[in-house]
Amino acid sequence: MTTIQATIAQLGIPYLENEPMSRHTTFRIGGPAEVIALPRTPGEVKAVLDACRREKARYFVLGKGSNLLVGDRGIPGVTIAMENLSAVTVEGETVTAQAGASLMAVCAAARSAGLTGLEFAYGIPGQAGGGVYMNAGAYGGELKDVLESVEFLDEDGKEHTFTVQQLELGYRHSYFTGKRCVILSARFRLQRDPDGPEAVKARMEEIYDRRKEKQPLEWPSAGSTFKRPEGAYAAALIDQCGLKGFRVGGAQVSEKHAGFVINVREATCADVLDLIQEVRRIVKEKTGYTLEPEVRVTGGNT
Numbered sequence: 001m002t003t004i005q006a007t008i009a010q011l012g013i014p015y016l017e018n019e020p021m022s023r024h025t026t027f028r029i030g031g032p033a034e035v036i037a038l039p040r041t042p043g044e045v046k047a048v049l050d051a052c053r054r055e056k057a058r059y060f061v062l063g064k065g066s067n068l069l070v071g072d073r074g075i076p077g078v079t080i081a082m083e084n085l086s087a088v089t090v091e092g093e094t095v096t097a098q099a100g101a102s103l104m105a106v107c108a109a110a111r112s113a114g115l116t117g118l119e120f121a122y123g124i125p126g127q128a129g130g131g132v133y134m135n136a137g138a139y140g141g142e143l144k145d146v147l148e149s150v151e152f153l154d155e156d157g158k159e160h161t162f163t164v165q166q167l168e169l170g171y172r173h174s175y176f177t178g179k180r181c182v183i184l185s186a187r188f189r190l191q192r193d194p195d196g197p198e199a200v201k202a203r204m205e206e207i208y209d210r211r212k213e214k215q216p217l218e219w220p221s222a223g224s225t226f227k228r229p230e231g232a233y234a235a236a237l238i239d240q241c242g243l244k245g246f247r248v249g250g251a252q253v254s255e256k257h258a259g260f261v262i263n264v265r266e267a268t269c270a271d272v273l274d275l276i277q278e279v280r281r282i283v284k285e286k287t288g289y290t291l292e293p294e295v296r297v298t299g300g301n302t
């Protein structure tokens with residue numbers, strides 16, 4: 001047992017050792033995490049972070065793993081999984097969600113309260129914290145449209161509350177991009193639908209049906225693989241280059257939606273990265289557009 005593992009055990013925080021990250025990502029890809037800490041409260045999150053800094057241990061914060069590709073050699077150090085911080089509360093027209101709450105659960109809470117504004121997020125597979133981190137959006141909406149404030153721990157473990165105006169939210173970007181902060185919770189300001197919960201439910205189901213029709217939800221993936229280039233759409237460019245169905249190892253460009261790379265047969269991280277590199281090369285060569293990956297990559301791969 002390493003020093004940091006012993007410290008986490010002494011703190012009474014649940015943890016896993018040498019846990020395959022393929023069990024914790026929607027891509028179903030990834031080698032073992034050396035240690036996965038599973039804090040249950042914001043105080044336990046801070047305790048793990050303080051221990052990592054004190055003992056100079058590497059750490060990585062894990063949401064649902066829905067926009068994540070983990071290296072085949074796994075993640076060294078401590079992976080802090082936020083899944084146990086999943087409470088969602090509604091007060092008036094405000095929904096407050098801990099970082100580990102799924103966006104589906106946040107949407108469901110809004111729906112039950114007859115609150116409108118989050119319909120676009122119904123079906124996005126991530127958690128609230130990850131959604132804020134990347135300003136998740138779809139079907140003409142983004143979290144910045146309904147976000148009111150966020151509580152987080154900075155890189156020194158100090159707690160802050162930022163309003164939406166302070167969060168620098170843009171297309172797949174936020175104040176947290178590239179920083180080692182830990183989002184704890186988010187508050188969403190919605191509006192009461194005059195037609196009640198059933199009207200909200202109908203719109204959410206309509207959007208989810210559109211997702212199922214157009215996206216390869218039946219296959220493991222990390223959602224949209226590439227960011228939208230200015231003046232074009234990644235999926236259309238990839239399709240234009242005849243790359244639907246293009247495959248490297250167990251990774252494939254979806255035949256249903258060219259913007260998705262899917263895991264069709266025990267794909268490795270190396271398979272996906274090689275496929276992404278080749279798609280980028282061909283699209284650049286044939287169209288002049290440079291595609292930028294949207295999926296985050298972490299861990300060792302060689």
